[in-house]
Structure formats: C-alpha cells, structure tokens
Amino acid sequence: MTTTAESTLSHHTPSSVDSGAATARRAAEIEARLRADEARLLLPLDRELALLAELQEFEFGRFLLHNEGLNGYWTSYVFQYEPGDPTANDLERWLLTKSLMPGIRERFHRFKAHIAPHVTDGAVLASVPCGLMDDLLQQDYTAVAPGSGLRLIGADIDAESVESARARAAARGLADVCEFHVRDAWQLGLDGEVDLLTSNGLNMYEPDRARLVELYRNFARALRVGGRLLVSFIPAPPAPPWAEGGRSGDWDRYGIHADDLRQDLAIFGDILQAKYLNFTSEQEIREQLAEAGLTVTGISYSDTGVLPVATAVRRH
Ligand SMILES: C[S@@+](CC[C@H](N)C(=O)[O-])C[C@H]1O[C@@H](n2cnc3c(N)ncnc32)[C@H](O)[C@@H]1O
Secondary structure, X not given: OOOOOOOOOOOOOOXXXXXXXXXXXXXXXXXXXXXXXXXHOOOOHHHHXXXXXXXXXXXXXXXXXXXXXXXXXXXXXHHHOOOOOOOOOHHHHHXXXXXXXHHHHHHHHHHHHHHHHHOOOOOEEEEOOOOOXXXXXXXXXXXXXXXXXXXXXXXXXXXXXXXXXXXXXXXXXXXXXXXXXXXXXXXXXXXOOEEXXXXXXXXXXXXXXXXXXXXXXXXXXXXXXXXXXXXXXXXXXXXXXXXXXXXXXXXXXXXXXXXHHHHHHHHHHHHOOOOOOOOOOHHHHHHXXXXXXXXXXXXXXXXXXXXXXXXXXXXX
16 A cells, blocks of 8 residues: 555644634734635625634634534544534534534434444444544344444544544443544454444545545445445535526525525635535446445435445455
C-alpha cells in the first residue's frame, strides 16, 4: 500500500476552543475575506458579519470557525441532539434543527438500523472512522451470548475521539469486547477479520479518486470474504433555487426551506469555506468500490430519496 498524499483530516484543534486570541484572529481573517468578497456573498455583508460574531459566542460555533469539518465529539453532539434539548444560543439551535444537519442525523440513525441485523454471536464489527463510535456502541447487545467472540473495533486518526469512544464503551459495559486504534484509515492494518465495516463521514473529505479507491482497498482488506462494508457518500446536490439552473422545489427533498438553505450555504460556504463536500455519484462509487474488490449489493436513501448509504460485499 502506498500513500503519498497527506492524509485526509477533518479538523486540527481539540473539541473545546476558547473565545480568546486565536478565535479573534481567525474571525478577523474571515471578516477581511468577507469584506473583499462582498459582491459574491449569499447574504448581505452585515448579516454575514452578524453570523460570524454569533459563531464566536458558543463552543460548537468556535470549533467550526477553526476547522474544516467535524471531529468525533461534535459529530456525536449533532447526531445525539433531540428536539427540545438545550442549546447555547439561537444560532446553535438553528444549526441543529434547521440547517442541513438534521439530514445527516437521519442518515446516522439509518446507519444504526442497517447495522442492527449484524449484531450476532461472534460477529466482528468495525467502525472507521469511529469518532465516538456511537454507531456500534448504541446497538443492543443483550441477545449476544457472553464469550461468543463478539468484537467491536474502532479506528480513528484523532486520539481525543478514540479516548472518548473508549470511555463510552466502558460506560455501556462493552469495554471487554472493544478494541481501539488511533490510526489513519489509509493505513488500517486490519486483515480479513471483519464481518461488517461501517464508514460514515470520511470519504467526503477526500477529493482524489485514486486515494478514495485506496481507502476502499483498506476496507476490503479488513473484511473477511463475504464481509460487508456500509459506507455513506454524497452525490452532487441540485443547484440552489437562486443560482443559474436552480429550480424552486429541488431542495424540498433535503427537508430545508430556501431561506435556511441560503443561510446554511452562507455559513458553511462564505464564512467557513468548509471542505467536506466532495461529491460522488451512485455510478462512481459503484466503480470505485469495484476497483477495490467490493461489489455493491444495495443503496439506501432517506424517505425522500437523499443522503445515500451503500452496502458492498467482499467477493474474494
Ligand atoms: C464526521 S466524523 C464521523 C465519525 C463517526 N463515523 C460518526 O459517525 O460519529 C469524521 C471522523 O473522521 C476522523 N478522521 C479524519 N481523517 C481521518 C483519517 N485519515 N483516518 C481516520 N480517521 C480520520 C475524524 O477524526 C473524525 O472523528
């Protein structure tokens, strides 16, 4: 296996970012860029500056300001949020309930439902990148016989996420069956041992096709023959209704109103310049997985036909 490029990484700072000098510097850089780009902004400059100010007021917002994507802790925070839970301020509540985040929360719960039938005696289940490993740790293991050989493997490049996952495993009484690796997914080092490998939230950070195939080869190698991969991917979304080629109604399936979509794209595009959106069509992921030795057996979508999750099997 060769990996020449630097590894894909979604974040650079720990979960808790204070509101001190580093955040002020980052906000000043962003403000200067917004002012220079004023003509291209999705919202009036003063509205974008108000959003920038509000993002500095809460921990999740500060983490977003410093990073290109979510780490394990904040991913779990988004996925575990339930309507009515307290939030730090109105913008955080908006992010958790009205932006595109509720969609990825639905996909996480669909992931969990896909995993459930694989929770059997002696099963070897892996999550890469595991983050806090909610996908595996939140399964119901009560019917699995003690000593059956059940193994839960988590691997993530971020030591903080892995430590939190380890603590969560202990809290759920699953420490004995869990093993964790602080590891780059491109250097996974698992070999022919896994029945089901889940991967939610990594491939969309990687723009290079050859690197994606390499990632999937690592997944294929980890699986036993007949083992399965469950992997999310993001097809290109429609143009926003206000853009060239955009049509009103195209985004209804994403469960987001046009005004909220504009604010979402202003925050994640104009302000944060998030880098997690590398789009892959259904056809492309079928081909990439096939090159890695995996055959797609099914693709599930949300009830409204978005946010796909592919299942693929290692044939030989
Ligand atoms: C969006 S989170 C998803 C975590 C988890 N799958 C979940 O659904 O909660 C992305 C995770 O990818 C991890 N990550 C980023 N680059 C990685 C790499 N090269 N190898 C392994 N993990 C990586 C991050 O540390 C982070 O925990």
